[in-house]
Amino acid sequence: MLLGIDVGGTFTDAVIIDGTQVVKWAKRRSTKDNLLVSIEEVLRDVTTDIDVQCIERVTLSTTVVTNTIVEGKEDDVDLYIVTGPGMNVDHLFPVVPIFLSGYTDHRGMVVESYKMANLVEAMPKKRAHKAAVSVKFGNRNPLEELRIGNALAEHYSQVSCGSMLSGALNFPRRTVSAYFNSAVASVLEMFKVVVVGALQAMGIEAPLYILKADGGSLPIKLALEKPVETIFTGPAATVLGLYASHRMEKGHIVALDIGGTTTDISLWVDGQPLMMRDGVYIRQYPSAVRSFAVTSIGIGGESVVRYVDGVIQVGPERVGPSMALGGDEPTLGDALIVLGHAHYGSYEQAVAGMKKLNPTMSVEVLAKEVVQVALATIRKGIEDVVDLENKKAIYVVDDIVQERRFVVERILLVGGSAYSLATFIEEALHVPVVVPPSAAVTNAIGAAVAKQTIEITLRVDTKRRLLVVPELGLEERGCSLRRIEEVEAKAHQLLRDAALTAGLGSDEETINVETIGVEDFPVIEGWQSKERIMTVRAQLQVGVTHYVES
């Protein structure tokens, strides 16, 4: 059996899954000031009549790290960077960085090495407890970064290196990742202690995993080395929950999770959720943290309805429950109740809500108008997300001649208001809408069945006979690989080994490796010598271990 726990801002959910069946689920309001209380409650509920010895794996998803960042309560971090010449990055990061001299070029050659003797001199007078280091083109050769990182480790309790968090190009993003990685480490550590305590109290001894933003899960020990990857696990859990429902068929599907406050939009192509192009934004800072492409818009069942400058506005705030449920202001939900599309709470109070909004209009006409306004926002949200997807950069002729655009073929609706809005959305967008039998604990299910993933970027420069895998801190000289097929095979092998070492699977059979990017370029020097630069990005397949029937 698998245990999934989702610690959200409003609710803490838990679910126990046996094979393809949800055997038990529980939901409690999160106790914000002491999460332990709600976690213990929900664990007690969900394990009633369950033999906890049969739980093989526990996976967590949580907004704890996200909330810390949103509220700006992360730890102070000293940020060391080696930029060499290029763009001015003085004001690009959450803190003023400490510049170290040196330069690594795009081929990964250290043009100028940092003189480590100067390091202590460069440190700020009032040091933070944690540090991060990032080198431009450090992903092409992590040597400088590791050298500086090791030296800093003597002065700080934790040092994060940018290229260990991402092997992809984009120095500012790797730098932001490294900064936040150090900044949220203690939050995740504290959270782990709370959860482990609660699990032990219940006698649950199964290994603990935590969900990452890209939908993979990591053993908690590894996650503590890369805490930044556990931000935004909430939307990731939702996407995996949808995945587990096995409703994502061939073609281009938009999934809408319409909750109380927001609607989360995700795009799916042939059963696979799309990922963010380069990584998520952490506050206003673009990072290298991989994530599903999930966009939230401010429309939900309890979005408040008001007149603003004589025009009806729905959301983006939620001020309280619908009037039908005893709230003070009318909501989208009240309008849906008036129209007979939702059936909960007090119909009379819902009508009163519409009257309160505008006493001179027929309540039905007004309610219809309210729904139309909400639909316009949802439609715009979908269009923006699809436009963004279709604006993805195209770098080869073939891709532009064979246009591959996302065209919405179907919409999948889940969440509290899914049923009541389905027909409206179908009419407004002229696209077939499907509402699966929804589970109230999609997130917890998603967490429970998440596969474990890691990703590596392997780069071979045949001229320099150099092989680099920044995420593994690997730099191998005298490499003899010459063909892209060999490089790809090598990447798969290294990833399998890394997965086995990390305990992500028991044998080669259970580890599914996939290639997510290949570049193979001839390099002509002196017009004749034919060398190659080859890059293969590979990951353990994201997805779910089981499809779950709700």
Next chain:
Amino acid sequence: MWNRKIDNPTLGLVFFPAFDWSISPTHPERQERLLYTRDQIVEEGLLDLPNIREYNPMVASWDVIEGVHVGAPDLQSWVTDAHRVSAGGAIAAADAVLKGEVDRAFALVRPPGHHAMRMVHGIRGFCTINIEAVMAHHMRKEYGVKRIAIVDTDVHHGDGTQDVFYHDPDTLFISFHQDGRTLYPGTGFMDEFGGPQAIGSNINIPLPPNTGDEGLLKVMRELVIPILEDFQPEIVINSAGQDNHFTDPLANMKVTAKGYAQIVDLLQADIAVLEGGYAVQDALPYVNTGIILSMAGLDYSRVMEPNYEPIQQPTNVTQYIDELIEKWKEQWQQRHAMAADILVGAGERWKQEYSVYYDESGIHEHRIETVRLYPDTVGWHSVESESSGGPYGSQRVYAMFIPWQANTRTREEAFEELHRIQQEGRCQRYVIVDPLGEGQIVTVL
């Protein structure tokens, strides 16, 4: 529109490296030409900056290409998808600016185009179609833009762009380049000053080898900018070749990445389009970073090549350039008198004969060019073109180019002339190009 000093400008960037296209595997115009530039741009995080917006190219339509070029045997024989996407990249950049979505745009695309002339019998200097000319035609057709200036900062003379606009008084073409006596294509001298009805709209500034930042910046300040101010363009396009760089393998100039960024800063072009530049590792990543930062109004003072060492421009070069600037100022002052002179006794028709060589395709073309002169309006020009040596054998094409400024009278007379020539029956194909009218019409005999 041009020469606005914009605070915090927004920049549209069309980046299309055509990673799957090359002339041949070891040709300078090969797959990885923009690979290191991509590396640098992405690694610097330029695409994440809030005032830089990335655009995808589109596939340029045959219609828009046919508004500029005439092919032999036809355009389809020479123009590949890659060329259409590269031109489409320039068009996407123009659309972004003219729709007001961004203040400026840079089309970082390949293959290049500034050696491509009106007639396309093959590939010249790595170019097949002239992407700036196709873009300019698009701007006139879709947005009604009239006065356009193109400033070519490639080290080679932009002979293709010169050819396309040589008879258009409303398109100013300025090219500074390494002197044609020392570099391909061997043209681009002061006396190529525009056709008889467009004197002063074609400016060539041939510079000696070893010209550095100092020399180019002086030419920009003392010649290019004042000439642009006199011309008063609505739009300025920078044909942004990068082979004046001190590491370029095909030329002999000494300009740095920061020098290029300063030139771009002085020029304040609305749209830049990449042309040549073949030091793919040592120059392009840094020059392009410099140009992007400069166009986006950002600090480029820290952009520097890893192997940079201060370069002193030789004194004889400085002296030569100073004298050239003086000579040019004089010629520019006399442009109106020169324009009047050439029309004295010229009658209604002006004719010239010359040859063109297509170095990539080994094709020789011979042309007889005729211009119809009017005292008060821009007239047609025609090219009777004969080529040999190419894969399609000997080609004989007559092309009639109606100016975009044409009125009913000049347009009718162009059609009459075409019919008259057709009766003579010397050619295999007769083509009329009516850019803002009926497009391209081909008659095959």
